[in-house]
Amino acid sequence: MKYEVVMGLETHAELDTESKLFCGCSTKFGSEPNTQTCPVCLGLPGVLPVMNKKAFEHSLKAALSLSCEISEFTNFDRKSYYYPDLPKNYQTSQNYFNIGNNGYVDIVVKGKEKRIDIHNVHLEEEAGKLVHPETSGANYSLVDFNRAGVPLLEIVTQPDMRSVEEVESYMQTLRNILLYIGVSDCKMQEGSLRFEASISLREEGSNVLGNRVEIKNLNSMKAVLKVIAYEISRQSSLLDKGEDVLMETRLWDDVDSVSRRMRSKEEAHDYRYFPEPDLVPVWIDQEWIDETRTTIPELPVSKRQRFVNEYTISDYDAGILTDDKLLADYFEECVGLSQDSPKELSNWIINDVLRELNERKTNVQDFIVSPKMLVDLVKIKPAIGSSIAKDVFVEMINTGKTAPSIVKEKSLTQMGDVSELNDIVAKVIDENPKAAEDYGKGKKSALTFLIGQTMKVTKGKANPKILTEIFKEKLSAGSK
Numbered sequence: 207m208k209y210e211v212v213m214g215l216e217t218h219a220e221l222d223t224e225s226k227l228f229c230g231c232s233t234k235f236g237s238e239p240n241t242q243t244c245p246v247c248l249g250l251p252g253v254l255p256v257m258n259k260k261a262f263e264h265s266l267k268a269a270l271s272l273s274c275e276i277s278e279f280t281n282f283d284r285k286s287y288y289y290p291d292l293p294k295n296y297q298t299s300q301n302y303f304n305i306g307n308n309g310y311v312d313i314v315v316k317g318k319e320k321r322i323d324i325h326n327v328h329l330e331e332e333a334g335k336l337v338h339p340e341t342s343g344a345n346y347s348l349v350d351f352n353r354a355g356v357p358l359l360e361i362v363t364q365p366d367m368r369s370v371e372e373v374e375s376y377m378q379t380l381r382n383i384l385l386y387i388g389v390s391d392c393k394m395q396e397g398s399l400r401f402e403a404s405i406s407l408r409e410e411g412s413n414v415l416g417n418r419v420e421i422k423n424l425n426s427m428k429a430v431l432k433v434i435a436y437e438i439s440r441q442s443s444l445l446d447k448g449e450d451v452l453m454e455t456r457l458w459d460d461v462d463s464v465s466r467r468m469r470s471k472e473e474a475h476d477y478r479y480f481p482e483p484d485l486v487p488v489w490i491d492q493e494w495i496d497e498t499r500t501t502i503p504e505l506p507v508s509k510r511q512r513f514v515n516e517y518t519i520s521d522y523d524a525g526i527l528t529d530d531k532l533l534a535d536y537f538e539e540c541v542g543l544s545q546d547s548p549k550e551l552s553n554w555i556i557n558d559v560l561r562e563l564n565e566r567k568t569n570v571q572d573f574i575v576s577p578k579m580l581v582d583l584v585k586i587k588p589a590i591g592s593s594i595a596k597d598v599f600v601e602m603i604n605t606g607k608t609a610p611s612i613v614k615e616k617s618l619t620q621m622g623d624v625s626e627l628n629d630i631v632a633k634v635i636d637e638n639p640k641a642a643e644d645y646g647k648g649k650k651s652a653l654t655f656l657i658g659q660t661m662k663v664t665k666g667k668a669n670p671k672i673l674t675e676i677f678k679e680k681l682s683a684g685s686k
Contacts, residue, residue: 209407209445211438212415213373214365215430217380218358219390220332220398221264226355227331228255228298228485233357235396239337239350247355249294254484257282261357262305262329262488264389266498268359269306269327271387271505276495280305281487282329283479291334291349299330299360301479305490311363311383312507313375317521322376323364332356335397353397359390365404365415370434377401377427378529382506386531394426401430405437407445416441417453421465424458433458433465440465509534517541517548526556533560536570539577550584558599574606575599583609590618593666618667627660627668631676634660645681653677 223233229246246253269276280303286296309324334354338347361380367373381399384390392399401424406416419437424430441451456465504512506528513524513534528534533555540551559580563570579602586609587595601612612618634656635642644652656677660668 208410209438209442210410210412211368211434212365212406212408213367213434214363214404215367215373215376216363216402216404217361217377218400218402219268219361219384219392221261221357221359222388222390223258223260223264223357225258227258227261227329227357228355231355235393235398237352239348239352242352243354247293248351255298257485257488258357263498264357265305265327265329265359266490266494267387267502268361268384268389269309270495270499271383271502272306272309272311272324272327272361274306274309274324274327276306276490277303278490279303279487280490282482282485284482285330286478289333290347291336291351291354293334293351293354297331297333298482298485300328301477302481303487304328311376311379313372313379314507314525315369315371315375320366320372322366322372325362325364327359327361330358330360332358365406365418370431373403373434374427374431377430379506382529382531386505387502397425400425401427403430403433403437405434405441407438407441407451416445417451419451419453419465420455421458422455422468429458429460432460432463436463436465506531513537517552519549519552523552523556526560527552530570532570536573536577540581543578543581544584547584551580554580554584554599558596562603575602579608586610586613589613591666591668591670593661594618597666627672627676628680630660630663630668631673631680634663635677635680642681653681 220233225231226233226247229244231244231247232242234242246255266276280300282298283301284296285299285301288295304326306327307325309327311322311324313320313322332353332355334349334351336347336349338344363376367376381392384392384399390398394400403421403424404418405421406418408414408416419441421433421437424433444451452470454470455468457468458465510521510524510528513519513527514521517524519527526533527537536559537551537555540555541548544551559570559573559575563573583595583599583602590598590613595609598609598612598618601607602609605612607615638656638659641652641655645656653674657670657673660673660677661670
């Protein structure tokens, strides 16, 4: 029996603010445990929270960027449950009046566009973090409350995704949007971007949804994709045997690559939401919405299409360049400085700059080769050739020197003197008669070989275009 997979995602993104949602404690990552706490974020008796305006504005900006309908009236609710890392025994969240509803994200999968509907966008506070010792036989856990109270944006989709590729595209697209608008650093290794996946199967052609399985707290995109593949296999096996898929919440064991049962939906907590009595409602008027819209930059999908139309590069190249806002800005600065060659600049960035960034585990903002330095290299390339240009690029990275200065220091300008090249070509032909004979028989690869031999003699300085013309002329004359 064939099944269709139906999936939705909940995304939790820590917002980029200096202080927590309801107090002045720092949100800095990596500090000593329990050094960024106060009576408010620890939920001690008698304290009063005060909302972080920047966190709310970030949430509004995100909701608008996701094309949501903005609620005129919003307020916070208490979500009551007990967990060791939740010091107040409730979480301040939004349940009845979210900031944004009914939005969407457009994704591209295999060249086709699809719209993923957003159910809601709301603001809430983070819980703390449990630290489980790795010592064998340890029977305790520690808790760090530094993260408790950090502003957290939750984005909930409709069950609109039907494949692993769609989920991956949605996660990447959403992450890029959040990075472009500057509301979150989205560092998954620090827990500032996490996902929860809801997965169900149904018979192909059916309109009836199967029982939904929810997987909590997935800390990497790879984990999301792995758990989807695992759940599709697990649920398919159950259905093939005529067994029911239980509606439950499961956790992902990344070590063993399996999901494990956490609780059934029948065991789910009754959160007993009720309006937070210590926080006033927030009214969002049209003027605030209009003002926030002006702060939203060009988003990835629009930028990608503009790059294709304006710079005549491929959709694939535009996708790579706009996948990172800093990289897209780098490319556009290069194009602005050169006034031409956007395709060649795109090739250099995608093939060479990205390779070096990955090897050095850094980002383009910290890259030693500035846009002007790269443009200068591209401009001087016709005089030195592609092969030498690659060597110069590496030298630029290692020394921080510009391309013109390196070329001048090492006398790397191409040999373009025809009479000098004529003599070298004649010698190479004499030393490789078999290749010359093969070219006469129509083997084009023989010409490539001969040019390569000449490049070795000239240490890559010969002008390939002139060299090719000389070889063709001499070899054609010799075959007559």
